[in-house]
Amino acid sequence: MIVCGDDALAERLAAELHSVYRETVTVVVPSSRAGDGAPSGSAGRAATALLGRIQAVMSRPSRASGEGTQEPRVLEAPQPDEATLIEAGVRGAAALALVYDDDETNIHAALAARRLNPRLRLVIRLYNRKLGQHLEELLDQAAAVAAPGLDPTALDTSTTVLSDADTAAPALAATAVAGTSKVVQADGLLLRAVERTPPGRGQVADPGLCTLALLSATTNDPAGDEGSDDSGQGQGPLLLPDDRMVAAATGRGTIALEAVSHAAPAVPPGRLAGRGLPFGSLFSPRLRWSLAGLATCVLGLAVANWLTAPRTHPLHAGYLTLLDLFAIDDPALGEATSRQILQLLAGLAGLLLLPVLFAAVLEALGTFRNSAALRRPPRGLSGHVVLLGLGKIGTRVLARLRELGIPVVCVEEDPEARGIPLARRLRVPTVIGDVTDEGVLESAKIHRAHALLALTSSDTTNLEAALYARSVKPDLRVAMRLYDDAFATAVYRTLRAAHPQALTRSRSVSTLAAPAFAGAMMGRQVLGAIPVERRVLLFAALNVAGHPQLEGRTVAESFRAGAWRVLALDTTAPDERLPDLASAPAGDGDERPTGLTWDLHPGYVLQPQDRVVLAATRQGLADLLRRHHRVHAHGPEA
Incomplete structure (x- = not known):
């Protein structure tokens, strides 16, 4: 595994791959030495600090000791150009993560890496989501053309574009506001997990579709140990508990998977507010009352004109009133006294109308000016x-x-x-x-x-x-x-x-985002993550084939408390499945359903051709993917 980056995410991701997934890692960081093309000044000091932290993390004993995992390698380079990627071993690597803070640097390196190794699995950090979708399509197409014999299942996950901001935003928002729903949304796929308070005495908690986690007893306690990402040794949350754990955990809140639906991407409230302002925001209440009073006055004058001239049509009476109002009619000389009085009143109303109209224009211009501020x-x-x-x-x-x-x-x-x-x-x-x-x-x-x-x-x-x-x-x-x-x-x-x-x-944003990036490097479709206090629960789509912990087992037997749990089954035929569950179907009239079934019978036996959506802890997903990697690399006996 190769990780190229210039900030904290590269450090966290390399540590995740090395310590949790037990993979051999090469880290490419900016050069800390001053020279041609090397960072200097504050950039050089930042690069030196990053290099020191990565070397310190990589020097720690790994849980992979004794399993043949090589020690990580750190490579310094000003830019991730073609020569740097070749030196890092991109031609023989399984996956490459480009997590520089600059989108352009990541794109250039991704294009070079795809050209050097069409079978390479790419994970790219991009803030621009629309550009990321186009880049995924381009790099996948390049991989298919350059390597026509590539396994279609591998091609589905050959390029993944993620954003650390999108991954961490739900967790940060939920941290600031208590009681909010925690959502994993990737285009059309929407998973909603709701935090529920402990049930009262004699009450039974509603598990929803399933219970994803048991919160620690100090969730809403200011002295709770889950306050920072690395604080305390108290009792933390229990992820993916079984029924016995849920029944025994009295007085603890839960996070339940309450609803699963497919929806279009949410439009933030007020998004169209900048395109058109409602009438009420243009004019103040006093001005609106003035306009309403003048309109009532003009209507009354029109009715009076019609009543005083019985042979006049109502529309003609209204027309005469407007002419009088704007002072463009002939004086009512020689006509009835009532007609002359009404003409004078209409003229007076016209004088009152002019300043009101002028005020309305000024107020509307001020409102439009303020709307841009x-x-x-x-x-x-x-x-x-x-x-x-x-x-x-x-x-x-x-x-x-x-x-x-x-x-x-x-x-x-x-x-x-x-x-x-x-x-x-x-x-x-x-x-x-x-x-x-x-x-x-x-x-x-x-x-x-x-x-x-x-x-x-x-x-x-x-x-x-x-x-x-x-x-x-x-x-x-x-x-x-x-x-x-x-x-x-x-x-x-x-x-x-x-x-x-x-x-x-x-x-820490990098701590919240690193598990999703690491899961994508292992070749699976990580749909998103839900924060549970200081821990993270991942949602991923996996093909059952090659996973002995899933293949041939029932849904109940495949469940590992605290590690992983199968949530849904894709019942669509393998040749008709959507290649990526994290993307919505194209809006071209194709209404083919995804075929996801969420209410699975515990006795259903998982077949090799099945694809499932599961929730997993970081270590649980690492165990699944690592065993899958060994089976493919060394055969079933391994």
Whole structure:
């Protein structure tokens, strides 16, 4: 396995492959030496720090000791060009992960790697989802042309494009808001897991389709050990428990798979707000009442004209009234007194109409101008989430929070940040300013907020914002994005001691995203991940053939508590299956169903031609894929 990257995700992914999946890993990192093409200054210091962390992680004893796994190799190179990939052994590698922070670097390296090894399994980190879909199709097509004898099942997973922001956003959003549903959504496939409180005495918990996890007893306890990604040794959550574990775990909340459906990608609320404004937002209530009063006055004058001239048609009476209103009719000389009085009243109404129309035009122009600007937090806002940082991660979390209907106030220092256009389109209140400056958090109504979600790229900025927010509101729920595990543990314990009644949580984006990237490198379709406190539950699609833990066993026999559980069966014929369960069927009139059956009988025997959707822990999925790899490499006897 080859991992190429320049940030924390490369480190976490390499450690995941080496320690959990027990694979031989080569890591390519930016050069830490100054020279031609090598990073220097702050970039050089960052590269040196990354290299040191990776070497420290790789030097730790692996659980794979004694199993023939080679020690990891670290290769320094300015860029992942063709020569670097050849030196890393791409021609004989099973999989390559390109997880640089720059999309263009990953694309160039992916094109070169596909040309050097058409059978190589590629996992690419891209933020642009639409570009990722096109790149997947292009690289898969290139693999099929260059290697016509490639196994179709291997071709289905030859290229996988993932986004760490998309993978981590649901977990970060759920951390900030208690009681939200945890969703795995990949185009048409939607899995919804709901956190449920412990049942009362004499009540029976509804397991839904199945119970995915038992939460720790300290989930909502500020002193709980699950506060940071690497804190404490207390009793954590139980993933994929069996019926006996569920029955014995009294007083503990659960995460149940409640609903499975196929739906189009969700459109964030207010997405079309920037394309058309409702009438009520154009004009103020006072102006609308003025227009309504004038319209009533004109209608009354038209009716009076019709009643005073019995032989006049109602439409003609209305026409005369409008002519009088706009002062373009001849004076009613020599006509009846009633007609002359009505003409004078219509003229007066016309004089009143002119300033109202002028005010309406000015107000509408001001409304359109303000719609292009960022909203300020309303005066009476309360119970909202204050989101710090609108970079790659913050933008995805903002979209997720708005999909859940949660009020948000954003704080961003850079007015040209990536998430500013999204905040403007969704009409989300946004404060532009440095969160460490005095008065910025007050402008975001932090004293009336429900939670603070600090997602800037600086650990110290997130910590400073959390400390200041706690000084304003001691019981505020705080979730911070922190990279360093030791630092996160120290921060968590200190804040817990200083504010024992407030919930504090820390999360690392790379820790949340690494399991999905590692699973994709092993050649399976990882549909997504659901965070369970500090752990992650993966959803993957596997072909039963080649997995002795599944093949020939019933659904009940294949279940391994704490490791994996079969959730669904694809009953479609093998030659008619969708190649990728994580993508929706094409909208070209093809209404062929996917054939997924979720309510499986425990006695159903899994056949080699079956494809299943299962939930698995990181170690459980690693065990399944590692055994599958050995069977294919050495034969069934292995």
